[in-house]
Amino acid sequence: MKTKYISELTWQEFGKIVPDEIDTVILPVGTIEAHGVIPLGTDNMIPQDISKYLANNIDALIAPPVNYGITSSLLPYPGSISLEKDTYEDMIYEILTDLARNRFRKIIIINGHGGQIDELKRAALNCFKDTDARVVVVHWWLLTSDWTKEYYGQMGGHAGLDETAAILGINQELVKSEIYSDSLCKKYKNGINAYPFPAPIILYKDGEGMPNFDKDKADIYYNKVKEIVLKDVNTILNSYKELNID
Numbered sequence: 001m002k003t004k005y006i007s008e009l010t011w012q013e014f015g016k017i018v019p020d021e022i023d024t025v026i027l028p029v030g031t032i033e034a035h036g037v038i039p040l041g042t043d044n045m046i047p048q049d050i051s052k053y054l055a056n057n058i059d060a061l062i063a064p065p066v067n068y069g070i071t072s073s074l075l076p077y078p079g080s081i082s083l084e085k086d087t088y089e090d091m092i093y094e095i096l097t098d099l100a101r102n103r104f105r106k107i108i109i110i111n112g113h114g115g116q117i118d119e120l121k122r123a124a125l126n127c128f129k130d131t132d133a134r135v136v137v138v139h140w141w142l143l144t145s146d147w148t149k150e151y152y153g154q155m156g157g158h159a160g161l162d163e164t165a166a167i168l169g170i171n172q173e174l175v176k177s178e179i180y181s182d183s184l185c186k187k188y189k190n191g192i193n194a195y196p197f198p199a200p201i202i203l204y205k206d207g208e209g210m211p212n213f214d215k216d217k218a219d220i221y222y223n224k225v226k227e228i229v230l231k232d233v234n235t236i237l238n239s240y241k242e243l244n245i246d
Helices: 011-017 042-055 085-101 114-131 145-152 161-170 215-242
Strands: 024-029 106-111 134-139 185-187 201-203
Touching: 024 042, 024 085, 042 106, 042 161, 042 215, 085 106, 085 114, 106 114, 106 215, 114 134, 134 215, 145 161, 145 215, 161 215
Parallel strands: 024 106, 106 134, 185 201
Antiparallel strands: none
């Protein structure tokens, strides 16, 4: 098979492949919002790149990505776009159930955005209940947070250390380090909600999470991120198979 992308297959090719040859599909999801000095589409680019890596290492196809998500405190920044929460959850649920209707048995969601975790969890659970498809939701930055702390010695942040490193690993030209200043970073404080948030780079711990623009260091970090995601997804899929519930 020449392609892993559903959108590049004819309906005849799809019908021959699914589910007899491949019964697993990967759905990348994210949003469009301000990300400091990295692209508005950061939350989409990283899941799509991780999905490609996964698909090349497991028997899976890649569904067209869901590029629009739930943006809230960063919505007032130029270029940011959002869906309502109910709209988003309903859309994800319908996509998942239609992937199941197309006879995918296992669905892996690679999520790049923290603002829609609850909606994705509910949509995944309801799809499982209604179709019996196995649905795995991966929030890549949470899954790899221990690696971020181990490698960089600190936690990440929105548009900060971990996401900047990932974009450096994907395409260095998309990182505009020349316009960076520490004034773009602010720490999120419990007890205060501001719309818009007063900076496009959100930190979660004092002195931690600011971008690091070392390309070589980022490449090592991001390659390991993809390996961690692959390992944990494979562990789940193999467990399904061993327990005869795949």
